[in-house]
Amino acid sequence: MTMAFLDLATLHRPVYQSLADQIARAIADGRLANGVKLPPHRILAHDLDISVQTVSRAYEELIRRGLVSGETGRGSFVRRQEPSSDVPYLQERPGEIVDLSILKPVCEAMHLDRMKTVLAELATDLPASAALSFRPNVIFPGHRIVASEWLRHCGLKTSPDNVILTNGATAGMTVAMMSAASTGTVIATEAVGHHTLVPLASYLGLKIAGVEIDGEGMVPEALAALCRQEDVRAIFLQPSPINPSATMMGLERREALIAVARENALAIIENDPLGPLIEDRPPPLAALAPERTLYVTSFTKTVLPGLRTGYLVAPDRLMPAVANRHLVSHWIATPLLAEIASRWVRDGTAMELLRWQRAALKVRQAIVRDMLAGVEYGAHPEGLHVWVPLKSRAEEEVFVSQARLRGVALAPGRSFQIGRDEHPAVRIALGAASETELRSGLRIVASLHQAAPEPLLLAI
Structure with a gap:
């Protein structure tokens, strides 16, 4: 096959890496379809006037990324690609860059020391339920009470009965999306948003629509226009500076988006992994519209990366759906991490x-x-x-x-x-x-x- 899309002028050192990147982009945007056979090493090396070794290293890099398969005696082929998130972070070995x-x-x-200390404490007084129980209603009643205490720091007053413990914000997002929309319907979000939303929605059979943004986030008029055109069931928002453009959504904008959500019977998914980190912030959308907002927060971005546990808050009408979908997708949050988070909230470490x-x-x-x-x-x-x-x-x-x-x-x-x-x-x-x-x-x-x-x- 031809590789006319390859541009020798834009290859940069290391050349094999740059060549692999160009081929990877062609696979991602469909110019190289699933199953297509790549040119033999020597032919591509001749066409680009580079060494065979450089092409071989590029193909090896593509195999390492899971984009290409090498079959002895047959050649190299584009592997079938599932929807990907085009992850925005480095996937290479740390310390090199x-x-x-x-x-x-x-x-x-200090952070590692705090974790070592709490693990030593757990070695002497670990609750039996954290290691032996398999039922959320046995393990987590006390943790939900502690969760409601932490959520007050987030600006949210809620009953422990409306809290689900999760394995971090990603798990909370997944359950919230499964609960707020059904297959084939649309979830609206900011035009510059969470990098995992598109593939996650694809896996769940949902559609994601990017809505115009400005310096405060999603534009309410643009959301209203989308609702007139599409079967929108929910909006996914990141009103705190966790969003890529690092903007803080003001109170007036939050209230305007809530008005559109109420007018169109939309659920709101509020992703707030920063929780109380930002001082002098407006109240969460969940505090302004508790009847329709699923609120997601966690400890990984503010307390400790390895403390992969968090909370999903849902209104009464959505709690049965949330509880069931969490059971089928995750069963329960990891009890040990939930126990550590609860201890740290209670003793002030968090x-x-x-x-x-x-x-x-x-x-x-x-x-x-x-x-x-x-x-x-x-x-x-x-x-x-x-x-x-x-x-x-x-x-x-x-x-x-x-x-x-x-x-x-x-x-x-x-x-x-x-x-x-x-x-x-x-x-x-x-x-x-x-x-x-x-x-x-x-x-x-x-x-x-x-x-x-x-x-x-x-x-x-």
Whole structure:
């Protein structure tokens, strides 16, 4: 077959990696269909005037990613692809690069020490139900009471009976989507939104529609227009600066979206993994419209990455559906992690670590202001990331690849695009790298932004 889409001029070092990336994009956008046989190594090497070894390494990289299968005596073929999330974070080995792509909280030795301490405590007084029981109603009644206490810090007053314990925000999102919409119907979300929504909706038989956004998030008039055109059953919102563009939705905008939801009988799924992290924030949508909002929060982005447990709050009318769908998809949250979270909420450790995180992120954001002076970007002073708009998708692709070549991993804006409208940008996560690495990475970002990066010309 021909590989006319390959562009030698835009290949950059390491060439095998760049070649693999071009072929991967062709697979993702359908230019290379499932089952298609790739050209033999020697033929492609001749066509591109590169070494056979370079092509072999590129094919091996595609096999490692699960995009291609190599069959002895037959050649290399495009594997059948399931819907993918185009994950916006680095999937390579850490330590080789400054990773500003993955969104995680700032962590120090203190965090590991806290976990070691609580595990030592559990070794002496672990509740029997946490290890031996198999029924949520036996294990979690006390945990739900503690959950309602934590949720008050999130700005939400709710009964323990309306809380489901989950294995983090992703599990909560999944159950909420299964409960709020039925097969073939539409869930509306921000045009720049959560990177897993499209594949998740595909697996659940739902449709995702990206709705126009502005500096406060989803535009109510655009949502109302979509409701007149499509069978919309729910809206998925990230009103806190966890959303890719790092915007905080104001109270008036929240109330306007709730009005559209009520007029069109829509459920609201509110994803709020930052919980109480942001000070002086408006009340959650779940506090303003408790009759229709499914509220999702967790501890992984604010307290400890490994504390993969959280809460899903649902109104009375949706609780039977939520409970049943959680049972069939997850059965129960992991009791040990739920026990740790409950202990930390009760003894104040969770809030202590959250306040520490808030202070650490203020320092990181100050570093951003210093290093990106003169660069236009979106951020919140207590947020986990910043969002740097770019002029075009082509510039975004070059920007990310140039940063990668210089040792910095960034998340491309395309990973968060939902719908047709393009919002070229890069997301820069602040928590994974050390402060020294962060300064180094941001210095490279600033220089690339100032220089308007161009593809490298290579001597191959």
